Amino acid sequence: MLINTYYNTDTIVAVATASGMGAIAVIRLSGANAITVANSVFKGKDLTKQASHTIHFGTIRDEDKVIDEVLVSLFVAPHSYTKENVVEISCHGSDFIVQQIIRLLLQNGARLASAGEYTKRAFLNGQFDLAQAEAVADLIASDSALSHEVAMKQMRGGFSQEIKRLRGELVHFASMIELELDFGEEDVEFADRNQLRALITNIQRIIRDLLKSFELGNVIKNGVPTVIVGNPNAGKSTLLNKLLNEEKAIVSDVPGTTRDFIEDEINIEGITFRFIDTAGLRETTDKVEAIGVERTMQKLSQSSLIIYLFDITEITAVQVQAELDRLNPKKLPLIAVANKIDQASPEKIQRFESIEGLVTISAAEGANLDELKQALVEKVNLGKLNIQSQTIVTNLRHVDSLNKTYTALEDTLNGLDLGISNDLVAADIRRALYSLGEITGEITTDDLLDNIFTKFCIGK
Incomplete structure (x- = not known):
């Protein structure tokens, strides 16, 4: 169904x-009678006689009672966000007003x-x-430089242009095959x-x-789930607090203080990292702590990036390597981090090279945290990403439609190889066009x- 104009007088x-x-606060109206409705409660210039993209000072009144002094912005159709008449009333930010x-x-x-x-009307009206x-x-939900940049490019039509170009090329051949069906008995080939x-x-x-x-698009849009794991008292909670610059997690010399996961996020070089501090990994008879360890393993399986933190004074390089192999069977991006170097000799540190x-x-001292942040950014591997020229998919709905398109095209190729009838080939191409059109x-x-x-949100 191709939609061009949205007929709704509300x-x-x-x-x-x-x-x-x-x-x-800004109150927004949209619709054929938006200016008339606003004008009925506005005391000032006659809004129905004013030009588009103008702002007017006056009061909103309930009969003779003044509710507030306001500024009213006019956007006359079709020169508005919704392509309808739009009025925006800027009033004082009292909920009562x-x-x-x-x-x-x-x-x-x-x-x-x-x-x-409002955005639905903008779409239906062809904006x-x-x-x-x-x-x-x-764009509204963007909370980092990269998510903002990707959303801006898509809102300006970068992704849409790519899809429309692919669909346009496919439409040409589809029309040729459809034409062949009209000459089925004459054995002609237009495509x-x-x-x-x-x-x-x-x-x-x-x-x-x-x-x-x-x-990558999912990382940019939703952030990188990053799990901090390690043995009890390795310094996981201390590291989380230093990264967040706040006392988010309880820090104690008593092993097993963190019994559940603690989650928060920070932005590093435009990338949002969702850090998850987990319970220390060890055998325990404490039922509550054991549940925490189990949840740690669950979070590991759901993460995109792992920080394995260890106390360099309490473990050997061989033990660290064995633990890395055990914790990361899926070979997710992982950074091994040796903590408490302020308590270790240079010779001890050298053994972990x-x-x-x-x-x-x-x-504890905040030493080399910038190096850790740089390693995190490099592991996400967005450094070579060129947002301006590269088309990035961030929406699961688009992924589903692209997968359906790919399958339909694969069926088309298989049909061509098998020499199936034109009507079946045309049907497969129509499926591909439909899925692309859904995007x-x-x-x-x-x-x-x-x-x-x-x-x-309601106002958008």
Whole structure:
């Protein structure tokens, strides 16, 4: 279903700023009658006679009672976010004032917006495609330089352009094969099969690259789950506190103090790391501590990066290597970190040089933490990432559609090799086109849109 214009005469209203007391709040209206509704409660210039992209000072009144002094911004259709008439009322940030203004607007013909309805209307009115609409939510949620940059590129259509280009190339051959079906009895061939195979092979290669990029895209969007593991009293909690610059975890000389995991995140060079301090790894008869150790092993299996921290004064290099092999059977990115170097002699430290990629620190004194941070960034391997030129997939829905497209194209190739009838080849290509169209919203359903936009905040 290709959607170009959204016909809905409702005027919707919602608070566009975060709830709670603040200096100002912004109340947003959108719809054919948005300016008329706002004008009915506004005392100042006649808003219905003002130009688009202008701001007007006045008061919001309930009959003769002044609710607040406000600034009203006008965006006349189609020159607005939703391509409808949009009004934004900037008032003082009192919850009471906001609710009073919204109450008046509802009484004068508006209705409360549902979650994501502004962006949904923008999509349905052709302001941008579905992938760009989803990038709006990613932009709002971005909490690092990289996640912001990726979301901005997608919102500006970087990913969409790639998908539309692939779909456009495939549409050409699909139309040629469909044309052949109209001349089925005349045995004509409009679509060169060798060119079609080459095109499909190339599209599959691009899709593989896009799917591969999701591993990095997911890291950029959601952060890197990084588990800190090691024996009791290795200094895990001290390290976490130093990395976070706060006393997040209890530090004690008593082994087994941390009995559950403690989680927090920091940003290093634009990458969000979600650090998880876990219970010390040891055999124990304490039931509570044993549960903590079990949860540590669960967190290890869910992590993307492991910091194995050990007390360099209490263990040998052979023991460390054996522990590394035991803890990381999946060969996840791992950094071995030798702690308490302030208590070890140079000769003792030198005995651990055989440990690959070893970082030596003193968590208590904060020594060499910058080296550890640099090692973390290098392990994530985003250093060679060129956000400006590389298309990054960050959305699971897009991954699912790309996988479906790849499978349909594989079926098309197999069908060509087997010499199946044109109508079956055409059906496989249509499946591929459908899945690609789902990404940008050229093909969509009400259920899909509801699933996407109900995850947005109300005022967006």
